[in-house]
Amino acid sequence: MMAASKQTSRGRNDGKLPAEVTSFVGRRHEVAEVRQLLSASRMVTLTGTGGVGKTRLALRVGQEVRRAFRDGVWLVELAALTCPSSLVPAVAEALEIRDDCTASRPAALAERLRGKQALIILDNCEHVLDSCAVLVETVLRSAPEVRVLATSRQPLAIPGEQTVAVPPLSLPCQQDGIRSVKELTQAEAVRLFTERARAVIPSFAVTDGNGEVVCGIVRRLDGLPLAIELAAVRLRALSPRQLLDRLDDRFRLLNGGSKAVLPRHRTLQALIDWSYALCSDKERLLWQRASVFAGCLDLEAAEAVCCGDGIAREEVIDLVIGLVDKSVLMREDLCEGVVRYRMLDTVRAFGWERVESDRGREALRARHGGYYRRLAARARANMFGPEQLVWFRRLQGEHTNLRAALEWSFTTAGQGRDGVLLATDLLYHWITSYYLAEGRYWLGRALESQAGQPADRGRALWAATWLALLQGDVQAAYALLEEGHRLAERLEDEPLLAYMRMYSGMVAMWDGRSGEAIARYRQALPRFRSMGDPVPLALGLLRLALAHSNQGEAEQAVAAAEEGLALCEAGQDRWHRSYTMMVLGIELWRQGDLERATELERRSLDVNRSLGDVLGEAITIEVLAWIAGSRRQYQRAARLLGVVTGVWGMVGAPLSGYGHLAEYHDACVRRAREALGCAAYEAALRRGAGMERGEAVAYALREGRAAPRGGAADSGAGPLTRREAQIARLVAQGMTNKEIAASLVIAQRTAEGHIEHILTKLGFTSRAQIAVWVGEQGRAGAGPDSGDSGDSGDAVEERRAGGAVS
Template sequence: MSVRATPRYRGDLPVEVTSFVGRRRESSEARRLLGRTRLLTFVGAGGVGKTRLARRVAADVRRTFPDGVWLVNLAPLRDGDLLASTVAATLGLADWSVRPSLDSLVDFVSDKRVLIVLDNCEHLLDVSAAFVDGLLSAAANVRILVTSRQPLGVGGETVLEVPPMSLPVPDEALSARRLDESEAVRLFVERAAEAVPGLVLGEADWEAVARLCRRLDGIPLAIELAAVRLRSLSTEQIIDRLDDRFGLLTRGSRTAMPRQQTLRATVDWSRDLCSPGERTLWARLSVFSGGFDLAAAEQVCRGEAIASEDVFDLVAALVDKSLVLRDDCGDGARYRMLETIRQYGRMMLVESAQEAMLGRRHRDHYLRVVGCSEEARFGPEQLRWYARLRRDHANVRAAMDFCLTEPGGARTVFQMVTANWPYWIYYGILGEGRHWLNLALEQDPAPTAARARALWVAGRLALLQSDLSGAELLLRDCAALAEKLGDPSAEAHVTELFGVVELFRGNYARAISLQEEAVRRYRRIGEPPGTCAVTLYRMALAASASGETDRAERFCEESLAICEEHGTHLYRPLALWALGFTRYRRGDQPGAEATIGESLRLQRHSNDRWNTAQCVEVLAWIASANGQHEHAATLLGAAHMLWRSLGTSMPETPPFADFHGPCDFQLRETLGDEVFAAAFERGVALGPDEAIGYALNENPRRSRRTSRPRSALTSRERQVADLVAQGMTNKEIAATLVIAQRTAEGHVEHILEKLGFVSRAQIASWATRNSGT
C-alpha cells in the first residue's frame, strides 16, 4: 500500500446549511491579505456577518493549508485559562502532558501549515491577544484568522473591517438587475423564499424591498430576522412597524451608534412579536452554552409561566422566527442561538431577576447528566454516553463556572468531574479536569469524602500526564485523608495509583503487588468492574515487561472476561493490546500481530488515541523482529505522530522505553539514517485513520519487504527512476525519452505509488541503491 497521504481537507469547518450571499470584495481582499499576513482580524458590529465571512474565506483557502483549517468558537468559553487547551483540542491535540497547553500546541504545529479561525474573541480580548502572540512567535507556518468586535492589538495584526452588505443606490431607477447587484437585497430575497416557499416578489415590491434593506443598514442578521416576518406581513407593513420601533429606540437612547441602533431595533421588534411565553423561554434559553437538546430545555426552563409540555411548542415557535437554530445530530435534534441573540436573551434574563435561579437549574440538570447511572458510566452504553457528554461539554463547563461563584459550590465541582472520571481520560482533556479540580480543592479544604475522591482523581490525571511528582503529592494527601475518614474506596484507588507510579518507574514487581491489593479491595467494596479491568490491564503490562508472560496472560484473560461479562467496550481494546504485547514478549509474533490488530480495529469505534498509539508502536516492534525494516520504521513514524497528538513522551517512559529505544536503534543501524528517516517521515505524514489502515495492511498493494524489487516497475518506469536519480526535471526527462511532459509526470506519479514514496529524493535514493540489479 502506498503510504502517501491522499488529497484531503483536514479541519472542522461546519457545512453551510443556508446559501452564502455576496461578500465578493471582502472575500477577495481577505484571501489576498492572508497571503501576506499571519494574523488577520475581521472587526465589525454584532450581526454584521463576521463569522459567516470567516468560515467562507477559510473554506476558500483550505487548499493552501494541507494540515487543516480549524474553527474554534470562543463564544461559549468563559474561563480564559482554558483558551489554549480548547484550541489544542480542536486541532486534535489531546492534553496528556503537564506542560502548558500553549507549549504543547507550539510543538504540535511547529512543522504544520494550518489556519486557525478564532471566532468571537471580544470577551476574551487580552487572553486571546497573548495566546495569538505566543503561538505566532513560535510556530512559523501557522496563520490565524480572528473575528472580534475590536482588534487584538498584537504586533503584525492586519485588520479588515467587515462592513454591512451593499445597498441599492438611492434615487436611481430600480430594475431587477440593479436590485440583484445589491447584496442586502439578494440576501433578503433568498431568506424570504426560504421562509415563505413559493413567494414571488413582483416589480411593485422592489421599491419596498430596497427601502427595507436601507432601513436595516444592510446588516445581515437584521435582514434575516425581517425576512422571516413575511410569513405574516407584507414588506410595507414590516417597514411601518420598524419605523415605529426606530422612533422608540431613538427616544430611548441617542448615544448608541447607528448600526447598533438598527440591530437593537430589529431584535427588539422580534421580541415584541413574540408571545409572553416565547419571550420568557428566549431569556431562559440564554443560560445554555454551546447548544442544548429538548430534554435540557424542558428541565431547565419549565415552571413559573411555562409548563413542561409547552416547551417544545415554544422552542418550535422560536425556530420559526429564526431566533433559535436547529441542528441535527446522531441522537436527535439540538438547538442553539446566534451569540447576538443569546446575549440579548441574557439581558432579558437579568432584567427578569431570574439569572441566579436559572443558573441553579442549569447546574442541577448537568449535575444529573454527569452523575448518570453506573450502568451508563461503566456498562455497554458507556461510549454513547460519553459522546453525549462531549456534546454538552460547554454546558458542563458553564455549570462548574457557576458553582465556583456559589457558597459550597466547590463540592458540586468535585462531583461533576469525578462522577465520570474516565470521560476526561477518554477525550484527552486531562489538563482541564485537573484545572477544575485544582480550583475546587483550593476553594474547599474541608476533610470530606468528596475531597478525598477529588484528590485521587486529580492524582490519576496527573499520572497519565507523566507528572509523577505532582501525582505523588496528591496521592499522599489522599492517603492521609482516606485513613482519617476510614474511606475504603479512596484507599483502594490510592493503592492502585501508587502501583501505577511504580510501573512508570520500571519497578514492575512492586507495581504488580500494589495493584493486586487494589483489585482485592475493589472487589470487596463493589467498585465498578471497569476499574478492575483497567487495573488488570496495567498488571499484565508490568508482568510482560518483566518477562512473567504466563502471569501476564492470566491477568489479560481476567480483564477480558470482565469486559465480556459487563459489556465494558471501552476497556476491551486495552486488554487485547496487553494480550498482544504478552505474546510479543513470548516470541509469538503472528499471535501478537493478530491480537493487536483486533484491538486496533476496535479503535475505529472509539476515541481512545492512547491505545491506538500503543497498538501501532508494538506493531512496529513486531515488524522489526520479523525483518520488515522499512515497514517498521514507517510504523514508528506513525506511532510518533499519534503519541505527539497526545502531547506525551510516553515512549521515553517505562515500560515502553525498554522496547522503543532498542527498536529505533536497530532500525537505524540496519537501514541507515537516510532510508530510516524517509520511511519514518512517511509514517509521520499519515493521519490517525490512515495510520490504522496502514498498520492493519488493509491495502493488499503494500509490500512489507525492506525494498521493492526492481521488477515492481516497468522498464520505462525504471528508465524514469534512473533519470530522476540524475537530477532531471520532468521536462528534461520528457525531452530525453522523447515523450510528452505530462506522460513523464504520470510515470513519476506511478513510481511514487508503487514504491510507497512521497518525494523524488526517495526515488533517487532507491534507484541508486538498486542500480545494476
C-alpha cells in the same frame, strides 16, 4: 398577461432579477443542491437565520437556471409588506401583471399564470407565511409549469415543499489547524471577509501575520455573511485586531449597513430583532433560556433547564420545534439517533441580553450547572457496560457545556462541592478525549477549593494522580498519592486506600519497579472484588497483567489479562476490554506470537476508534509499530512511529506516562534507524507524522490504500493538499459526503468544504469529473490513486531502503 421585462428575439422572457452588485462567494454545494431540487420539485424553500444569505443564494440559483424557464425568473420582494392582504397585489406587481382582478384573489392571479413556464422567487416570506402558503399552493395547482423558490425563516408547510437549510459560510477547520494562508483563504467566510475588506482597503490581504486574527473574526461572527460584511466595513477605522477585540459588543459595533436596504437589514441588531418579533411570547422565553447553553443542547436538556415559570415541561418540545422552524435553533443529527440543536453565538448573545435581570441569569446558570452535574453522575454510573459508547460520545458533544458548568461551580459561592464532584465524575471524559491538560486543570481547582466532604477530596486526589501519570508528571503524582494515603488512613476508608495502592503501583511501574507494582496491585484487587465495582477491578487487572509481562512472568500476565477480558465481556464493556487486549497483545508480541498480537492490537484499535479515544489509538498504533519492527518492516514501523509522535504531543500524554513501554519504543526506533539509515528513517517518520488521524488509523488497520507515495498530492507538486487528495479518492469510490465524514472522523460540513475546494482548484463542476480525474492520475502513476497497498507496499519500501523483509 405577464409583461416582457427582457424579451429576446425568439420570444423568450428572462424575467426580472437584480444585477449582482458585489461578488458572490462560495455556496457551490448549496447552489447545486437547490438546482437539483428545483429540477425534481415545483416548490423549494430556503430556510435559515437572518443574515445567513438566503436571498443571495436564491438569486444566484435564479441566474443559473434562467435559460430553463421560457417565461423567465422573477423576484418578488416581500420584506416591505406590512399586512397579508398586500401579498397578492405585490406579487402581481413584481410579475408585471397589469390586471385589477388580481388585486386580492390568489385564484385570479394563479389563473393569469396558467400556461406560463416561469420560476417565481418569493423573498422573505416569514411575516406573511400563512398567506404565502395559500397563494403558492393555489398557483402550483393552477399553473403546472410554474415553480416557486422561496426564502423564509421557517417553511411554508405546504404539500410537495422541499426545504434546504442554508448554513453559515464554511469556516477554517479547527481540527486540522491553519497550515497556510492558502488553505485559510479557501474557507468561504474568510474569502468573503477578504473581498469585502478590499472594497474598503484595496491593499488588504490575509497574511501569516493577520491570518489568525481574521480566522477569529469570522468564527466570532459564526460565518454569517451579513455580519461579516458589516464587520469588514469597520476596517475603515479599525485594524483587524481591534475589530476582533471589540466583537464582544457586536450588536453596537455592526450597525452600518447599506442605506439601500430595509432598516431591519442594515444592522445585525435589527436583523435578529426581526426574528425575535416573529416568535410567540413563549418561544421568546425559551430562546432567552436556551441561550444559557454554551454549546449544543438536546430536548432532555431543554426540558430540564428551560421549563417552569411560564413554560410547562410538556410545552418545551413544541416550542423547540417552533424555534427550529424559525431558524433560531439549528438541528444537528448524531449517529446514535439523538437530535441536538445548535444556536449561533450571535443569536445566543442576543437572547442572553434579553434575560430580564442578573437574578434571572444566575437562576438559569444554576439550573444549567445542576443539570450537567447530574448528567456527569449518570455518565459515571454507566461507564462500565453496554451504554459506554453512548455516554463517551454524549460527553464529548457536551464538552463546552460541561466546561461552563465547572466554571460556574468554582466561581459561585456555595457551589464548590458540585464542582469537585463534576470534575471527578468526568475522569474518563478527560482521558478518552483531547482533554488531559484541561482535566488536570479542573481537578487542580477542585483540590484548591477545599470544598466538599473528605471522601470527595479522596476521589479527586486519585483521579488527579492518574492524569498526572498519563502526562509523565511523576513528581506531582507522588505528592497527590502521599496526601491521599494520609487521608485514607485518617478516615479508615478502605476503598480509598485500595485506589491509592493501585495508583502507587502505577507510579512504581513508571519508575521501572514492576515487582513492587505487582505487590501494590495485589493489595488493592481483593478490596475491589469485595466492592462489587467492575471499573477499578478491570483497571487493576490490566495493570497487573502489564506488570507481570514486564517481569517476564508470561503465565501470570496472560491469566490476569484473561480474567479482565472475562469481566469486561460479562459486563459488555468495551473501553477496558480494548486496553486489556492491548496489554495481552504486548505479552504475545514479547512471546514472539506476532500474528495473534497483531490481531489483538487491531481489534483494540478498532474499538478505540469507535469510542473516539485518541490516547488509546496512539498506544495501540505504537504497539503495532513494535510488531512491524519485529517483522523487519522498518518503513512501516517508522511511519507508524511518526503517526504516534504527533499524537502524543497533541493529547499531552508522552509515552513515558506508561513507564517501561518507553523502553520498547526506544528499541524500535533504534532498530528502524539502523536498518534504514538516518535519511530514510526520518523521511518515513515525516510521512507518518503528516497523515491525518483517520488516514493514519486506516493505515494501521490496513484498510484500503496507504498514504500516496511519490504522487502529486503527496509531494506537493499537484493542486490538492494531502487531505483533499484523500477525499478525492473517496469521492471516486462513490462515497457520499456523510460516508466520507464518518470514514475520516470529521464533520460532514468539513467534508463538504473540502470537496468544494477540490472542485474550485480543479475547475470542475461535478463529482463525476473528480472521479475521472482520480482515475487519470492513477493511470499516470502520479496522483491521489497512486501509492502502496498492504504489506506488499511496505516490502517494496524495505527493499528500496536496503532493509530485509521477513
